[in-house]
Amino acid sequence: MKKYITIALVLLAFSVKAQTVQSPSKELTLDFKLTENGRPSYTLTYKTKPVISKSLLGIYLKGDSDLATNFKIDSIGNFTFNERWKPVLGEQSSIENHYNQMTIALSQTTTKRRVNIVFKVYDEGMAFRYEFPKQPNLNYFIISDEKSEFNLIGNHKAFWIPGDFDSQEYTYNETLLSEVDTEKLDLNNGIGLKRIFGKYGVQSPLMMKTSDGLYLNIFEAAVVNYPVMHLDLDTKTFALTSHLVPNAIGDKAYLQASCVTPWRTVMVSDDAREIVSSKMILNLNEPSKITDTSWIKPMKYVGVWWEMHVGKSTWDYAGSQNAQNTESKELIASGKHGATTENTKRYIDFAAKHGFDGVLVEGWNVGWEDWFGNWKEDVFDFTTPYPDYNLAEINAYAKSKGVKMIMHHETSGSVANYERHLDRALELMKKYDYPAAKSGYVGRIIPRGEFHDGQTMVNHFNFVARRFADYRMMVNSHESSRPTGYHRTYPNYIAAEAARGNEFNAWSNGNPPMHETILPFTRLLGGPMDYTPGIFEIKMSHYDKTKKEQVHTTLAKQLALYVTMYSPLQMAADLPENYEKYPDAFQFIKDVASDWQESKYLEAEPGDYLTVARKDKKSENWFLGAVTDENARNTEIKLDFLSPNKKYKAIIYQDGKTAHWEKNPINYEIKTMTVTSKTRLKLVLAAGGGTAVSFVPIN
Template structure:
């Protein structure tokens, strides 16, 4: 690395003039200094334009003097890093981890305490964290607040959801920073548990666009043994301050030196594709702690799930609470239970016939009758099936068909109960050959008073992935804290929900068409999402004529989501019979890959559109997904990424000429053309629509 230019002026051991470190491309500059009071500050400049004004750093401690001023610099260390690595599963075969780093070793004179601030400057942004070295003057300590600031330069357009400590399952708002106001939201949105404590608190990642076209994203990476960071917004001064989710008694984090905070990240570019395609969050996490990863495999699955959301079946066996309290104390079947042996075999047959890897079954185990909303601790034991679900019979049948079963563990938010049963539950999975578990955390958390996003729950979600690795099991968590790249460290943490998924379209106001164009710029930066796409029967009136709910996309867009919403665990979420009525469109879901050698973001604009091309792992085969918001869109994509000199068959699944997400969502057309790397394809996306394309080599 080129030697850094340092401008130092020492006065009583305090640096009062800024020091700069550049990104490898030199487009981004990070400036650090201590104020006259010894307070750490930083700012970020992108191509000569300031994007983060001078902002303070610091930590306040419970019952101790704050670590926010009175510092001097003992020393600093710089280094340049370029270390490519290969993810177990991912959007590309090799990820470049290239950055310039500087560490400032600070000492607080009044307390003799030490704290280090580490900055990494990438071509797509800046990351920094607090490091607490082992020291006599600081051993066990409690963080009461984090004083990290992100002072913005202008009144940016922002894509935000409220700072809810218990849920991220919101549709995004698109407003100016100055217009952020949780009190103006319609919270009749299908979310069962809400914990919004501030009018101007939002969640990270916060995606923004400046008036002059610079894209900025504030997020965090490697949240381990620490609470999730939300952001308090000063709507008048366009300033953001960290807000750490508290525990039941108001403390933020219990730590012991040596330890570190998560990375605070600022992505910046004048090209939205640099943000959505960034791997900075993954790069900031530790390498895999699992030596043998051969058992971690991508999966495409179907399951007993959507039929409950559309009201065709139920999770519970007995129906209402009264139905189970018969004179003999036994559960009495309601006749609507979805997770029966016979119904599961039907899904297994469907999966085997169409080349899927697995089948998920929700509602297989006793306990669903009366827990929801009751804050009940001992709901599930995770090993006892309902009378109409025979574990061994189902497992033997799936094995005979070459299908893997995916376990479902709904914890009911009772985390203490789940941890008591965790090993027995995983042993049962091993016994019956289940490779993966979908966990759920619906409801208020037990231990009571804890939030989904607090340190206790972050540790729980990470622990489950670690313990699952001991059993060689993969984890897909729902209603968890949003991921921050931990799937690099534990790649068996194969997916998570942690955002407003497709299910909300079945029974609530749903997800507006722009929703899926924002998630890749926010939630998906932290890791794969189990969004459950592929709904073909889009209007819920099909199941009940009185229902007005619907999926807010076209059918073609549901296909495109398999490419734009990355996950190595993808569900064909609709009912088998709905796919059987559209075998030609269903072919794309059968064909599309879920693990990739390369991903190229061809077009991107948050809240408006996204076009992605991906190459199948180990094959000369490509797929394109293109989606738009409420507005119809015409565009043209160049196929330069295809292998030169070779011919491909392009199968194009597109919106019909009269398609419209609201008026005619099921209108689609399929055509096949021959293309090369010199070809271009014109795309016509309907309102709320999309296009999906598969490219296969011509013999």
Template sequence: MKRIAFIGLLFLGFQVTAQSVQSPSKQITLNFSLSKNGNPTYEVSYKNKPIVLNSRLGVKLKSGGDLTADFSIDSVRQRTINETWKPVLGEQSNIKDNYNELTIALSQKTTGRRINIIFKAFDEGVAFRYDFPKQAKLDYFIISDEMSEFNLTGDHKTFWIPGDFDSQEYAYNETKLSEINTEKIDLNNGIGLKSIAGKHVIQSPLMMKSTDGLYLNIFEAAVVNYPIMHLDLVPNEFKLKSRLVPNAIGDKAYLQAPCVSPWRTIMISDDARDIVSSKMILNLNEPSKIEDTSWIKPMKYVGVWWEMHVGKSTWDYAGSQNAQNAADGQLKPTGKHGATTENTKRYIDFAAKNGFDGVLVEGWNVGWEDWFGNWKEDVFDFTTPYPDFDLKAVNDYAKSKGIKMIMHHETSGSVANYERHLDRALELMKKYGYPAAKSGYVGRIIPRGEFHDGQTLVNHFNFVARRFADYKLMVNSHESSRPTGYSRTYPNYIAAEAARGTEFNGWSNGNPPMHETILPFTRLLGGPMDYTPGIFEIKMNHYDPKKTEQVHTTLAKQLALYVTMYSPLQMAADLPENYDRYSDAFQFIKDVAVDWQDSKYLEAEPGDYLTVARKDKHSEKWFLGAITDENARRTKVSLAFLTPGKKYRAIIYQDGKKAHWQNNPKSYEIIAKTVTYKDFIQLNMAAGGGTAISFEPIN
């Protein structure tokens, strides 16, 4: 279905200084105006209540003046879009894209330069971007700053992480806007590289809640050939300013007209479910540029990974201290290397036995011994295996078992080296039938002086997705800039990490129980996350009695995360032997789908709880995941999402009566019952706990 209505109007600059656009529901209104000095500004209201007060717009240029003032309006154009599109992989089979658009064409009186500001009003929020048309007086130019402001109405409750140009791997802080201070957070948090930009600099997406119960989210969409936007809080005010990540010499973006900036987005609702279920970020990205997407498949996988995080084995073959640099220059094995042919075959057997699609192997290739922390450029060639990893033998064995191997490309932050070797690495994947790779960007970036969130790296991450597409391969990036919906344009960009994931529970202070209740309101708005759930052996003293680290959830919550944390690429992250000990609970991971026909967000409150029901894309099965923070929770949910007239066998995986994330995390119980769409189910979640349910139709 597609319906587009156009209305074109032309105005002279001295006749018009204000325009407005409303969402299709008319609940959200955005007003645009020019000040007496020709400064472009905007404001936003929701149900006639001010949300964003008068806020500046514009960009600063490195030379030739700024595009911030002295404007007049040349023309105004409005149009309405109402259409539906089908994602290749997603939370639902069809996504509605319905908005009203307002384009303001501006010209600068003294310079004659032109810029368009485009606004879109959706039912869940508004978006705006800068459009630089082709023109003689603005060809190549450098952005030195962006003046986009978000002037808020009060001291909202805020879920924030520091404005670190190199990492999003922080636990969230829950404070008022006025209490944001990056100097007061615990930096002994396991993050190896920190580039925090200032005391009041924070990252987007920024999730907020006003004192009168409105939910707000500031983010961005379609970041292409542009740096990531962080946010500057103006002290003693409730105002946020855009903060673009610089390159090695302090410039923000190199552009040539015609071109556009990313979309700046503001989501607004009095129902938190509208925020967490929004597809606005995806809608603001271009449609898929891949014509044949038949090779893009969801995957459920296991892998040689968690055993390194818990200390059972290592990524390196020879040890990082002296073996590689021995006098004879030979690699001498330590005996702890995880990525061996035999160990990989063990994971392949486990995957085949339990119906998984793939096996990831980290540490298979030479170079792991001495790179970390040394800012070394030529670490990996992405094609040479260690002596104890036989690429052909592993591939042949996996093929005989019907299992696909997932390649691992740790770049060591040296993106220049990765790009030099990329085609050879992808050719190797094609040769051995690898459908996907997990890439990593641990450490300081090379070219030196660049940040993970700068324009250079944004272009690199997007380029890698495009190059993988050329080879009909999928990519899952870790330690990359956070996604902003580019997976719509290149759906082979199947997942990313770009947030504090599960591994931090293995060797740091971990992720607090509320962490997973915030990520769906922040990181996951931009695209699927490879969070690597499914850890059953919760406490790390299982591997070493001296260890005190643990996963900050119950076992039942680990199951629920497969539903609440959307990704078409889901890992059963624990060790095979741990799943064998809890085979009845493991059944849910074996059963749960990863690609969805429909999703229903039943309950939501950022930082507190989330309950989601999803329907498998290829069957009539439904799955439900419910999670809570550090507080135990009882709730009753309606099963009205089930098909009327059908009976379902519900298998409920829930916390035991005395379960607790810290004191008794592995206590769970499994209950089976027959239900219909008329029924309600009582969910009993322990502190840091959750519930997972599978619903299978009874024929």
């Protein structure tokens, strides 16, 4: 690891002049200044174009006091940092972390309290946070609000979902900022729990495009011991202000100095590829706290999961808590339970046959009959299987086949109950050699009155990752707060859902074709997503002729998602029998890597299309994924990312001539050709379609 650091410090008793820090390329300029009443403010410029106009900063404390006004500058520190570091798992084998930093040390003339505002300016954006040094006049304190402003220059096109304290599982809206209005949305979208906080509230990350071709993204990084930041929008002035998620009694955060807030980030570029490929969020997190990371490994898995979503089987054993034997009080099997010993062995056989690392089983443990919607405290103990699920037998069978089992912990939102049982659940996993678990947080949170995105739950999600690390196990959270790069610090936090996943296509109005072209610009900036791609039987009428739901992609696009939607944990989500009907297409899922040496974002336009090429970390193989929205697309790709003077066998999985996400989604074709780094590859994507390509060197 190489680090280059330059430091300069200027002591100033007072300053009314603008203090400036630029990105290493000098294309991005941030100016800081105190207003006449001592209020911190900043502006941001990109290549002489204003991006953020004068925006105020400040923290408000419970009890009518503030850390927002009457400040003077005590000192200004300037700092240049440049390193390359190696992630345990990732899109790149090494990542550059290069920025210029300016630290403004402030003191409040009325209270003598001290606050530092730290700015880091990268080539693709800037970040700032508040730091509270240890001091006599500020020890324990309660934040009632944070007013960090992002005052935009114009009425930009925005890709947004409504601000919601409990869910991010929305489809994206593509409108001008002036047209944002959560009350005009059709919210009959399959989300079981909503807590939308305002008519003009939106979630971060917020992706935007200006009328003159700049791409902007407002987000946050390293959310630790603090609530999630949403945004309040003024649809007339286009000003955005931070909106923190409250706890059960309305407070935002309980802190003790010395401490820091998360980073607030603004990314900006005239090339969309620089936004979608940025590692700024990851860089703003602390390095790994796990010394030995040899046990943290990528996984491809199958599982007893999709069959419940399509109605073939159920999570629960009996169907109802009332389905009991009147004398013994034992549950009576409904005959539809998916997590049986026999069915699980079928998935283990399939995984072993096709080289998958693991098998996930949902619905294996008692309690599923009586929890959904009941806001019930004690539902699952995470250790007791149903009568038809033999833990010891299944795990011995999996071991004999060289397959790892993936545990499932559905908390039912009762996080207090989960924390009480967590160590016993982890001991059970240790006993049977489970390397990872998928956790779930469906429903309202217990402790009652807390939200999924509040400080209490942020601390819980991070605690679970740390506790799993103590047991040398990986965790993949669903229905959690969206990641903000914490997987750099705890790389065993291998993936998360925290957005509208593929499952919504099975039983709701689904995810529109543009959905997967937006997620890489928003949710995936904070960390890998367990999107569960690979659905081959697109239409749900395959299972029930009365059903009209379907996946809003072609089959070829489902393959491409393994490349465009980064995750070191990838599920082949469909049923084994569906893959056996299309073995030639299934081959790509078997071949594609999930941990990468290098990634190249070749084409990118949020809401429209994305083309990505990635090199396998363990071989010289490359894989390419290209996806489009509801519009068909023809494009030509330079293959100059391939090694020169080498020939490659390219296997191209593409939409067929009559393919269409709605009318003919399973129409695909596969062709093979020899290519080199000088080849220009023509791609033809159907409406809602995609292309997946594997490149294997020819020796």
